[in-house]
Amino acid sequence: MKTYDALMEFSRETGALAQVAGRLGWDQETMMPAGAADQRAEEMAAMESVLHARRSDPRLAEALDHIDPQTLDQVGQAQLRHIRRAYDRAIKVPAALSSRIARVTSRAQGIWARARADEDVAAFLPILREVIALKREEGAALAAGGDLYDAMMDDYEPGATAAQLSAMYDALRPGLTELRAAVRAAPAPAPLDHVFDEAAQMALSTKLAQAFGYDLTRGRVDKAVHPFSSGSGQDVRITTRTNPRDPFNCFYSTIHEVGHAAYEQNISRDYLLTPLGAGVSMGVHESQSRIYENQIGRSRAFTGWLYGQMRDSFGDFGIPDEDSFYRVVNRVSDGFIRTEADELQYNLHVLLRFDLERALMSGDLPVDDLEAAWNDRFWADFGFAVDRPSNGVLQDVHWSIGVFGYFPTYSLGNVFAGCLNAAMRRDLPKLDDDLARGDTSAATGWLQAKVQIHGGLYEPRDLITRACGAAPSEAPLMAYLTEKFSDLYGLRP
Amino acid sequence: MKTYDALMEFSRETGALAQVAGRLGWDQETMMPAGAADQRAEEMAAMESVLHARRSDPRLAEALDHIDPQTLDQVGQAQLRHIRRAYDRAIKVPAALSSRIARVTSRAQGIWARARADEDVAAFLPILREVIALKREEGAALAAGGDLYDAMMDDYEPGATAAQLSAMYDALRPGLTELRAAVRAAPAPAPLDHVFDEAAQMALSTKLAQAFGYDLTRGRVDKAVHPFSSGSGQDVRITTRTNPRDPFNCFYSTIHEVGHAAYEQNISRDYLLTPLGAGVSMGVHESQSRIYENQIGRSRAFTGWLYGQMRDSFGDFGIPDEDSFYRVVNRVSDGFIRTEADELQYNLHVLLRFDLERALMSGDLPVDDLEAAWNDRFWADFGFAVDRPSNGVLQDVHWSIGVFGYFPTYSLGNVFAGCLNAAMRRDLPKLDDDLARGDTSAATGWLQAKVQIHGGLYEPRDLITRACGAAPSEAPLMAYLTEKFSDLYGLRP
Numbered sequence: 001m002k003t004y005d006a007l008m009e010f011s012r013e014t015g016a017l018a019q020v021a022g023r024l025g026w027d028q029e030t031m032m033p034a035g036a037a038d039q040r041a042e043e044m045a046a047m048e049s050v051l052h053a054r055r056s057d058p059r060l061a062e063a064l065d066h067i068d069p070q071t072l073d074q075v076g077q078a079q080l081r082h083i084r085r086a087y088d089r090a091i092k093v094p095a096a097l098s099s100r101i102a103r104v105t106s107r108a109q110g111i112w113a114r115a116r117a118d119e120d121v122a123a124f125l126p127i128l129r130e131v132i133a134l135k136r137e138e139g140a141a142l143a144a145g146g147d148l149y150d151a152m153m154d155d156y157e158p159g160a161t162a163a164q165l166s167a168m169y170d171a172l173r174p175g176l177t178e179l180r181a182a183v184r185a186a187p188a189p190a191p192l193d194h195v196f197d198e199a200a201q202m203a204l205s206t207k208l209a210q211a212f213g214y215d216l217t218r219g220r221v222d223k224a225v226h227p228f229s230s231g232s233g234q235d236v237r238i239t240t241r242t243n244p245r246d247p248f249n250c251f252y253s254t255i256h257e258v259g260h261a262a263y264e265q266n267i268s269r270d271y272l273l274t275p276l277g278a279g280v281s282m283g284v285h286e287s288q289s290r291i292y293e294n295q296i297g298r299s300r301a302f303t304g305w306l307y308g309q310m311r312d313s314f315g316d317f318g319i320p321d322e323d324s325f326y327r328v329v330n331r332v333s334d335g336f337i338r339t340e341a342d343e344l345q346y347n348l349h350v351l352l353r354f355d356l357e358r359a360l361m362s363g364d365l366p367v368d369d370l371e372a373a374w375n376d377r378f379w380a381d382f383g384f385a386v387d388r389p390s391n392g393v394l395q396d397v398h399w400s401i402g403v404f405g406y407f408p409t410y411s412l413g414n415v416f417a418g419c420l421n422a423a424m425r426r427d428l429p430k431l432d433d434d435l436a437r438g439d440t441s442a443a444t445g446w447l448q449a450k451v452q453i454h455g456g457l458y459e460p461r462d463l464i465t466r467a468c469g470a471a472p473s474e475a476p477l478m479a480y481l482t483e484k485f486s487d488l489y490g491l492r493p
Numbered sequence: 494m495k496t497y498d499a500l501m502e503f504s505r506e507t508g509a510l511a512q513v514a515g516r517l518g519w520d521q522e523t524m525m526p527a528g529a530a531d532q533r534a535e536e537m538a539a540m541e542s543v544l545h546a547r548r549s550d551p552r553l554a555e556a557l558d559h560i561d562p563q564t565l566d567q568v569g570q571a572q573l574r575h576i577r578r579a580y581d582r583a584i585k586v587p588a589a590l591s592s593r594i595a596r597v598t599s600r601a602q603g604i605w606a607r608a609r610a611d612e613d614v615a616a617f618l619p620i621l622r623e624v625i626a627l628k629r630e631e632g633a634a635l636a637a638g639g640d641l642y643d644a645m646m647d648d649y650e651p652g653a654t655a656a657q658l659s660a661m662y663d664a665l666r667p668g669l670t671e672l673r674a675a676v677r678a679a680p681a682p683a684p685l686d687h688v689f690d691e692a693a694q695m696a697l698s699t700k701l702a703q704a705f706g707y708d709l710t711r712g713r714v715d716k717a718v719h720p721f722s723s724g725s726g727q728d729v730r731i732t733t734r735t736n737p738r739d740p741f742n743c744f745y746s747t748i749h750e751v752g753h754a755a756y757e758q759n760i761s762r763d764y765l766l767t768p769l770g771a772g773v774s775m776g777v778h779e780s781q782s783r784i785y786e787n788q789i790g791r792s793r794a795f796t797g798w799l800y801g802q803m804r805d806s807f808g809d810f811g812i813p814d815e816d817s818f819y820r821v822v823n824r825v826s827d828g829f830i831r832t833e834a835d836e837l838q839y840n841l842h843v844l845l846r847f848d849l850e851r852a853l854m855s856g857d858l859p860v861d862d863l864e865a866a867w868n869d870r871f872w873a874d875f876g877f878a879v880d881r882p883s884n885g886v887l888q889d890v891h892w893s894i895g896v897f898g899y900f901p902t903y904s905l906g907n908v909f910a911g912c913l914n915a916a917m918r919r920d921l922p923k924l925d926d927d928l929a930r931g932d933t934s935a936a937t938g939w940l941q942a943k944v945q946i947h948g949g950l951y952e953p954r955d956l957i958t959r960a961c962g963a964a965p966s967e968a969p970l971m972a973y974l975t976e977k978f979s980d981l982y983g984l985r986p
Contacts, residue, residue, distance in 0.1 A: 013538075013542065016535045017536075017543065019536055020536050027520070033709065033710055033712055033713050033730075035727055036727040036728035038727060043509045043513050045509070050510065215528070217526055220526050235528075235529035237526075272532065273535060
């Protein structure tokens with residue numbers, strides 16, 4: 001037990017340092033003066049180097065070999081599993097390769113940003129080819145003979161395999177394209193047409209954050225270009241943004257980030273700063289942000305309450321009643337951009353990227369053919385053509401910074417949210433009565449007890465299976481979307 | 494050279510980590526949610542532990558032994574001197590003693606805060622006795638046979654000795670008490686009596702910061718309970734505060750902190766994140782903040798410009814002209830609190846603490862007699878009695894957190910500022926013409942070239958001697974104060 005205690009103390013200290021590094025990232029997006037960028041890069045690199053040295057410290061291997069897991073309880077065994085996984089990953093990739101990837105992707109991000117601004121795909125492809133070659137080398141080191149793409153995903157969704165995900169996604173895709181086509185053929189409501197005071201948006205945004213259980217004594221809300229959540233435990237901060245013509249952007253960004261933040265805030269206090277003290281995977285994280293945002297936040301019941309709040313804050317903004325408001329909140333329209341996509345179309349954007357990046361990694365898709373492949377797939381799924389690269393293959397930062405295997409976790413989060421929502425609605429048959437009063441506590445309490453409090457105790461799939469009483473499947477999400485949008489658009493279900 | 498380069502790379506990385514730790518401190522005072530305090534304590538402790546391990550890394554000793562300083566230029570030799578000093582200090586104090594001091598002072602600070610609130614000196618003395626015993630143990634380890642108090646000061650003012658400082662301060666004290674008594678016997682101007690909009694104070698405060706050359710692309714101004722400056726190089730942030738009835742608190746806090754921040758911002762870019770890339774001592778730091786605040790910011794010429802700015806911002810605030818304004822800015826009144834003291838009386842507060850803390854450390858002053866000694870000395874220097882402990886011996890946090898040897902650097906800063914001001918005025922005979930237009934560039938440019946750009950290249954006394962062409966002495970400060978306040982209060986000089 002002495003070795004285990006020492007290992008956990010070391011691990012908590014590493015956890016504390018990781019929180020510090022994370023907070024530097026928050027600072028960079030919210031507070032840092034622009035002229036500090038070079039120095040900040042050195043500060044981040046120094047923190048990463050300290051963290052890497054700790055995660056690959058040979059004393060960890062000695063301690064892990066020395067401890068008999070059978071002498072530990074379930075929590076101790078889970079802690080060991082996380083420490084071993086992080087150690088194994090840390091020692092598999094040669095330091096020289098990691099720093100080459102850091103250097104090349106830092107350059108690639110700049111080239112991508114310029115290429116996107118210039119609508120010049122050709123300018124981006126040579127460096128993308130370089131990034132892909134390096135990431136394949138890294139993937140091969142991590143996979144150690146196993147599947148390269150699965151090894152990459154393991155950073156974001158431990159235990160998930162591409163085979164498992166593509167089975168679900170391939171089942172999802174036809175239903176989504178069909179439902180999308182039917183909805184787009186039906187008459188759509190007009191969008192909002194009003195100017196909404198930005199300070200009032202932030203005030204209501206904070207009220208929404210609190211309505212979803214975000215604890216502001218252990219968090220804060222700032223504005224940033226891209227909304228995000230940052231930190232674990234007692235210091236979990238979110239950002240949002242305002243646009244005078246689009247208050248939904250502010251409100252639903254806030255609710256989405258509160259989903260992430262509440263997950264981190266609600267993990268058992270016992271796990272603070274340990275490997276169990278953070279969200280267990282990107283997919284589970286996204287399930288929380290998505291269920292807060294969509295299945296709860298965009299429900300008929302909750303939008304009824306939100307309509308009253310917006311009337312109180314902004315007066316008459318041109319929407320006559322709750323039912324009309326519900327339709328406007330859930331309006332489906334054509335669009336090129338993943339991050340702006342509605343609940344119905346979002347996963348089609350993700351599935352496209354998932355299939356393309358696997359083909360890039362396997363070598364089946366040459367980089368030179370990437371733009372054509374993107375545009376063909378977009379046409380097939382959305383029924384209209386990409387008009388320019390910034391609306392197509394150049395829209396996301398991920399590939400430029402070497403992030404492969406992350407995209408599928410967005411849709412996995414939606415799949416998990418679908419499963420959780422079905423189970424939650426079974427357990428809480430009167431939930432809509434609460435939501436209609438703006439009271440989310442039964443829903444967020446259910447999610448806290450079933451998912452959030454456990455932190456990293458269970459593996460992601462196992463966690464969702466326990467919460468829902470069944471293994472994850474795309475079926476509940478598809479059923480939910482079909483019912484919701486058929487009803488909204490008057491389709492025959 | 495290879496060993497030196499590796500040593501400097503290691504050292505820059507340590508410097509980057511120290512900046513990160515410093516920014517955590519900034520965050521704690523400005524942005525951190527209150528509920529994050531426990532976690533933050535663990536984060537800070539983890540950073541301190543990483544920094545301590547690096548500063549006492551045995552590979553440093555090997556490298557230092559391996560490098561022949563004669564093969565290095567002046568800069569390299571100065572870098573080595575700093576690295577060796579930090580290493581020597583880091584290995585001298587046993588880790589067990591450091592962590593005992595950290596634990597006891599953390600507890601002592603809480604006890605002090607309660608004792609101050611309760612006006613209960615007796616409640617503080619037992620833990621103060623414990624702190625003093627531990628600090629003496631630490632001082633003895635650091636002094637290694639030399640003077641214990643000098644060893645303590647070395648953390649803040651390398652190379653300074655109590656003997657040297659007390660010679661200057663003992664020479665200063667009679668002149669200060671005499672001048673103070675004469676001023677207090679003369680009629681004083683009425684204080685400001687107006688309410689000043691706080692947002693307008695912050696706006697003018699930012700203008701003042703820029704007028705003194707603070708680079709906001711590499712810094713930012715926030716509000717905090719206590720004004721401070723934080724960081725080096727490209728990210729140097731300041732805080733200030735507002736009080737609707739006292740705009741001078743805001744403006745002169747800002748100018749003071751800009752003095753600290755501009756020093757850090759103006760150090761040669763070549764020294765970024767190295768041991769030379771930060772202000773060389775607390776005394777030199779305070780000389781910059783004080784000369785910005787007082788000799789420049791409270792001069793007749795500059796206050797003339799400030800008067801116009803305040804009229805523009807606040808309209809008529811009851812002061813008829815520049816001369817009256819100058820007298821109000823430099824108003825001398827009775828007060829108990831060091832941090833609120835005017836330019837004339839400030840050093841009397843510091844000298845009192847310097848003498849008492851040396852006596853505490855030597856054992857000449859038993860802790861039980863501390864309050865009486867404080868009150869007697871206060872009566873002797875100020876001519877009125879301390880009315881309660883929070884206005885006397887319990888007013889400062891320093892001793893509770895184990896900070897001994899820091900107080901004298903405040904007055905050393907004023908002495909240095911006096912020397913620098915005399916030399917600067919000799920070099921820039923028409924400076925007042927610029928200041929009357931709000932143009933500080935000649936003054937701040939002189940300070941940048943003579944002091945700030947050098948960072949840690951020279952030892953503190955050596956730096957001031959080079960800048961002024963003479964060794965530091967209290968005489969210029971005394972002459973400046975005598976002339977200024979005799980003139981203001983119509984005394985016979």
